[in-house]
Each structure stands twice: as structure tokens, then as C-alpha cells.
Amino acid sequence: MSKITRLSGHRDWIDLDFVERERTPEPAIGFVIQSHVAGLSLSNPIELLADLGVERSRKAVHDWVQKADLQPESGQSPNQIALDETVIRINDQRFWLYAAADPETNDLLHIRLFSTTTTSLTEIFLRELQQKHDVEAAVFLVDGAQHLQTALQRAGLRFQMRRHGNRNAVERIFRELKRRTSSFSNCFSHVEPETAESWLQTFARWHNATN
Template sequence: MSELVKMLADLLSECYDADLEESWERERTATPVRAFAVRLHATGCSLRETKEILRLFGVERSHQAIFQWVHRVSDSVGDPPTAKPSRVAVDETAIKINGEWSWLYAAIDLDTKLILDVELFGRHGTDPAAAFLHGLREKHDLSDTVFLVDQFGYRTALARLG
């Protein structure tokens, strides 16, 4: 499991076991996990892809449960916050969904622990990395940001974006 996936799992697990007041009655999944799943689905991940991504974090739920969350939680979750991060970790990990490999890209603000973006791609390489970073730049002010990356592909993608 990549370091970023471990960090995301740790963030979710902090909320997962907590007894949160805003958790729905008789709901076994904490509100932050449901909100994260709704956000994943809103980025274009299918219900089944969202289910598999949650499984990476140790959250086992059916795609039907996620469907219910999307329809019950989506109206109550505000727009994602924008940020001007100083340090951002970016990483990807391969995941198998319905027998096919996909790559989950994620970026996190290391200072605030804010998940800046998550996106799923059908392939791996410099082009998806550049597309992910371009989308990240569209959503957040990255003018003074230091990126922590682990591969030369990201360096190429960052050079493409200036």
C-alpha cells in the first residue's frame, strides 16, 4: 500500500471509530467516511469503483449502501473547500476493480491534512499525472506550493504545467 493511501486510511480511521453526534441513527458508517464516498462518486467514480476505493481503507460496504449515501448525504455536504497549500503530497496506487486495473491518484495538504483531490484513471503514466495535476491546479491556488512526489513521471508532469 502506498504511503498516501496509508495516510488517507489513517485520516478516515480517526473518524471511523469515533462516536460522532452528526452520525445518523442506526448508521454503522461515520459521517466523514460517507461524505468522502459521496465526494469520490461526485468526481466520476462509479458506485462500484467507490466501493473498491473504500475497501482499500478497510471500509467494507456494498455499492447499494453507497448509492443510499449519495442520495441522502449529497445535499447536506457543502462544496469542497479551496486551499492555498504550502506542501502537497501526491501519489497514485493501482487498484483492481471488477477484474481490471485502474489507478487512483490523490493529493493531500500536509499541513492541514485536507484531501485536495482524488481521481481515478484507466492507465498509469505521465499523461494521467499531468491531467490530475492540471485538475488540482484548477481547484486550488498552487502558486507557492512544494510538491512531494516519489517518481520522475510527476517531475515531467509538473514541468509540463510550469
């Protein structure tokens, strides 16, 4: 078990309260979650655990990631917020990933996955963002998408059209997300959208912790 203990490292961003009844040591679970979100497929952590004498299934690894219920921490007060959306494919269907990032820290502030993109859904996203962070004084950086601008106007939030510069913070994160999701067919095939959204929120928490 000493080998597993040495794998614990810096994983304070992973809340392991859910493992009360798990027969797998907490350091091993934290290691597997971090390894998977950081770039390994579901199969790789299983092989790593096997080397340590711990036999677990792909489903067990998947369930740990879901049960951890990780997402970006709240309580930030950004000066600027890069707001954008991109298409994520799940089971050959298109979904829209909304994301808000702080360009000064490159942290993801909030992400959500929706089945379509409308002004009303953007308003829901903004309300959730306002509940999590102090954004009233922030300037939102958006592209020419009219529904984003309309939703911000309705919410009484300031915004600027910006196609380059600080708004590229969220674009860089999107590129990494798309690279990751396209390489893991087992993550976004044969899953429910809620499962994909949970993985994406876990990715956001990991991204912020290692940024």
C-alpha cells in the first residue's frame, strides 16, 4: 500500500468524501481521477492500479469521476470574462458547451452543456455564473453572436465585442477540450449528456488546479 500512498501528491482539488464505502484506498482513487482527467483513457488508470495490486473495472473508474461531482470553485471577482460557446458531439448529436473564463488567470469560471443555443439558455448560464461569482463589475468579452449580447443586455451586464486579445483565453481552453474529447471515444459515446457535462466540469476543476 506504500506505493499507492506515494501517488497521493497534490490532489487537494479532488473531494473524496464520496468514497466512504469504497474498498479502494483514497490515494488510489484520487490518482485515478487525476490521471484520467489529465489525459489518460479509462483503460490506462486500470493498468496502473493493476501494477499496484488493485484490480478495478473501467466502470469503477467512470463512476469515481462521476461521483466526485467536481466543478470550478466559486467566489471569484474577475475584471474581465471571456464568454463563448462551442459544439461538443455526444453520440453523434451536437450539443453546445457554454464557458466563461477569466483571461487574467486563465481559470474556467463556469461551464454548462445545452442541447441547443438560444438567448434564454444564455440567460440561464449567466444567472448561474452570477450565483457563483461576483461578476457585476466585470466586462464580458464576446464575439458577434447576437444571442450572447442580448442575454448580457437583459442581465444588465457590461460587454465588449472582442475577436482577439483576452477573449482568446476561452478559445485556447476550447481547443484543448476538443482535442481531449475527440481522442476519447469512450467518454462521449454511449453516454447521457449529463454524464458528459459532469466530465467536462471535472476537467474544468482540474484545469484550474493545474493552470
